[in-house]
Amino acid sequence: MPRDYTVGIDIGGTFIKAGLCDDQLAVVAREAVDTVADRGPEDAFQRIAAQIDALVRAAGVDRAAVRAIGVGVPGPLSHARGVILNAPNLPGWSGAPIRDRLSALAKLPVIVENDAKAAAFGEFTQGAGGGMRDMVMLTLGTGVGGGIVLGGKLWRGSFDNAGEIGHTIVEPGGRPCPCGQNGCLERYASASAVALRTIEAIGAGETSSLQGLAGQGRTIDAADVQQAAREGDALASRIWDETCRYLAVVCVNLQHMLNPQLIVLGGGLIQAGSHLLEPVRRHFDTYTWSMAPDSPRIELATLGGDAGILGAAALARGL
């Protein structure tokens, strides 16, 4: 019989996912609700507090046995103040006191973490990171997030924004990024960037089997590109391979900066499975040095959409 529980919350632009986890980090109850981001943060905090009570009731758990709440949120944040600094997907949330308001409403300690870092910690404790000490995770979704675990602990850096690997520059002077930089990894290796680069190339007159989709008025997505690449479409193959090459370059850079045992790839793009993993590994082997046998393992995430709530619940255990 578990002695106590923590709650993991994963706030995204579309859904708020919540999970009640026991002391072995097994999810005993879960729920997802619409974020309804345009109603603002206070409305969401109240619904999250109600969501926690609903999870406790659903699991038949004593409310007093719930120890703490971990919350993953998109965008740069102040870990010390428990505040999002800049949230493009959550209009009106910048500066909202997530930690303090949620703590007051739920009457529990709250830890707030960047969503990609929470997911990385989830994979570290419960997923692909089993038995490792040092791990880096890249989340390849709408954007490219990241999280770094060093010596078993999440590394936050001096300003709480360590692990923003999607904004490392892989192509100096390359594609412009809404973050203000040029040539960010995110512009090449996010699911949206894979789709956008393909759409742009077709718009510029390149031929592709995907032109049909565009003609039907359906938007091309990353899964279409990956599928077309598997079927031998030249444009899709080139863009998919370029994506894998940039990921391999960043894996080499992580190898030399941090020298981790393991790099985990997560997020929507890994639905491609070995069609992502194998070319990234192959390019990594081609690109990396021959000076020392210090290549990290490169693996796919194993927890899927649960990584965020599990990581947040695991971080809440540290409160």
Added chain:
Amino acid sequence: MPRDYTVGIDIGGTFIKAGLCDDQLAVVAREAVDTVADRGPEDAFQRIAAQIDALVRAAGVDRAAVRAIGVGVPGPLSHARGVILNAPNLPGWSGAPIRDRLSALAKLPVIVENDAKAAAFGEFTQGAGGGMRDMVMLTLGTGVGGGIVLGGKLWRGSFDNAGEIGHTIVEPGGRPCPCGQNGCLERYASASAVALRTIEAIGAGETSSLQGLAGQGRTIDAADVQQAAREGDALASRIWDETCRYLAVVCVNLQHMLNPQLIVLGGGLIQAGSHLLEPVRRHFDTYTWSMAPDSPRIELATLGGDAGILGAAALARGL
């Protein structure tokens, strides 16, 4: 009156520098001897042991008050085994048991560290890193070395090779590096790369005020390029600016991966002073994102050639 002492040794391809340091890490005696690398490691170990005794005598210190030895060596190494894995500048040293042999000869505990990491730790404890918690140092010399200090400790990584920032890829498919990669920072921002790129451009027919030097049979070095850039030479200005731009890109990448408070530039190239620092800072400000106020300070190293022995002596204190 200091209670005890440590010795810091910095083994390079040309010189072995040794310093006897008190418990405040002040150098009380120092000596540099030729490495004579081609006589091999055992010969050097014996001379280092003699050098330590000479330092102790010169300083009038009780030999029993010397507590430990720290050694910085070039190239990837096994920290756990105290062995260099690959030393291009020290033929025959690969696999030599530095830690165990030197410990046996000097009858003292020995810690072996990569030279750039030792220098970074020296700057952290005694130099530009004063009061900081998280710092990254780049050493711009014959190659580009690096060292990462996180939470006050040198970060070694899972394979002891963290901080090899000179081998992060800044230009995918760029200039070939002897390490086996292409487009390494070292091929653009080491002192030798600055000189080589200029010599190649002149050889390819570009005009420059430096052609005169080449005509006199004198080899162009990085200081010549920097001087010519200050005097308005177009080729030298372009190459110097490119160097500073690649350094700025890596500073942005370090910002997003590790989020340190401080990035320190050291090594021979920083003799250019503000002519290096100002353009690197300017390009960094242009390249970095606008999502969060988390820019690291970028500063020059302050310890010069002493960083290596001070860092090694400081690491020896941790034994």
